[in-house]
Amino acid sequence: MLDTLDRRILDLYQRDTRTPAEQIGAQVGLSAAAVQRRLKRLRETGVIVAETAQLDCRQLGLTFTAIVHVDLIDESAPQTLAFQRRMKERPEVQQVYGVAGAVDYVLVVVATGLPAYEAFCEACLLHDPNVRSFTTHVVLDAARRAGPLAIPAG
Amino acid sequence: MLDTLDRRILDLYQRDTRTPAEQIGAQVGLSAAAVQRRLKRLRETGVIVAETAQLDCRQLGLTFTAIVHVDLIDESAPQTLAFQRRMKERPEVQQVYGVAGAVDYVLVVVATGLPAYEAFCEACLLHDPNVRSFTTHVVLDAARRAGPLAIPAG
DNA sequence: AATGAAATTTATGCCGG
DNA sequence: CCGGCATAAATTTCATT
Numbered sequence: 001m002l003d004t005l006d007r008r009i010l011d012l013y014q015r016d017t018r019t020p021a022e023q024i025g026a027q028v029g030l031s032a033a034a035v036q037r038r039l040k041r042l043r044e045t046g047v048i049v050a051e052t053a054q055l056d057c058r059q060l061g062l063t064f065t066a067i068v069h070v071d072l073i074d075e076s077a078p079q080t081l082a083f084q085r086r087m088k089e090r091p092e093v094q095q096v097y098g099v100a101g102a103v104d105y106v107l108v109v110v111a112t113g114l115p116a117y118e119a120f121c122e123a124c125l126l127h128d129p130n131v132r133s134f135t136t137h138v139v140l141d142a143a144r145r146a147g148p149l150a151i152p153a154g
Numbered sequence: 155m156l157d158t159l160d161r162r163i164l165d166l167y168q169r170d171t172r173t174p175a176e177q178i179g180a181q182v183g184l185s186a187a188a189v190q191r192r193l194k195r196l197r198e199t200g201v202i203v204a205e206t207a208q209l210d211c212r213q214l215g216l217t218f219t220a221i222v223h224v225d226l227i228d229e230s231a232p233q234t235l236a237f238q239r240r241m242k243e244r245p246e247v248q249q250v251y252g253v254a255g256a257v258d259y260v261l262v263v264v265a266t267g268l269p270a271y272e273a274f275c276e277a278c279l280l281h282d283p284n285v286r287s288f289t290t291h292v293v294l295d296a297a298r299r300a301g302p303l304a305i306p307a308g
Numbered sequence: 309a310a311t312g313a314a315a316t317t318t319a320t321g322c323c324g325g
Numbered sequence: 326c327c328g329g330c331a332t333a334a335a336t337t338t339c340a341t342t
Contacts, residue, residue: 002213009216014207017171020335034310036336041198047210052166052302057157059201060164061306067251084297091304092213095222097262098295106221106291108251112306138259141252145300148206150245152215152266174318185328190319310342317336325327 012150019053045118064117065139070105071132092120161305168224169302171205216264218271219293224259225286
């Protein structure tokens with residue numbers, strides 16, 4: 001499904017989607033049109049999920065980030081899916097991971113400050129009858145956020 | 155620094171950087187040129203940190219994701235910065251968060267499978283004399299990964 | 309399936325308001 | 326700082342190999 005050329009293109013493209021196709025082509029030994037055609041196919045087949053901009057949280061006034069561990073009471077599929085859906089609806093919730101083990105969910109939550117985070121907890125976690133407990137890890141330094149993936153050779 | 159128009163543009167643009175400036179302009183009541191001008195300034199001032207592509211880990215053969223908690227022995231600035239730097243160099247490490255409390259670092263690690271993850275632990279955590287302990291939370295479902303930020307009104 | 313050129317779309321630069 | 330126009334660049338399409 002993905003040949004070596006695709007992987008090399010993705011490796012370059014994912015870091016900066018504004019890189020012109022011609023420049024990518026020069027690096028991988030392909031014409032600009034060929035690179036474009038492959039990128040189009042990679043979008044259509046869902047290998048490229050989205051092309052997004054990463055913003056500076058501080059300059060936006062989003063000064064508070066936390067890693068939140070959530071332990072659910074009812075871990076059945078309908079209940080966990082419902083929890084997931086509620087989390088995804090919240091703008092504060094940037095990432096949602098369902099994990100194995102003692103903790104059921106790990107969230108990355110971004111807010112304008114501690115009061116806004118507390119409001120989120122009040123609205124989403126504290127009153128949820130299916131949330132047994134949750135632990136907040138306040139982020140002091142987000143050294144690397146959503147960096148590029150290492151493309152394996154395949 | 156950021157007016158309401160900037161925020162509305164960012165809100166649209168960050169979700170899909172391929173949205174034409176003219177289409178964004180139509181939504182916020184600005185010409186395409188004005189939107190481009192603002193985007194350019196937002197890039198130059200670092201509000202837009204990067205424009206990247208989000209890829210499908212499964213289709214790339216990256217089937218293993220884990221949230222890893224790391225407890226360091228020496229938490230002094232030079233030591234923690236050195237740890238951070240080492241982590242950022244590893245292609246498996248997608249995100250690095252320094253957090254307050256009992257745990258010192260939270261990592262999001264992506265690998266081709268459990269063996270590759272074990273190799274990462276062996277190379278980076280197990281033999282590091284400054285790593286007191288680490289806990290692996292295997293991710294079963296990454297429901298939302300690095301989604302768009304909620305732009306506050308400012 | 310890739311290339312090269314043509315056609316279309318999108319972005320950038322400049323000027324007048 | 327905006328809009329409009331001219332220019333430049335990038336993407337897409339198409340014919341060819």
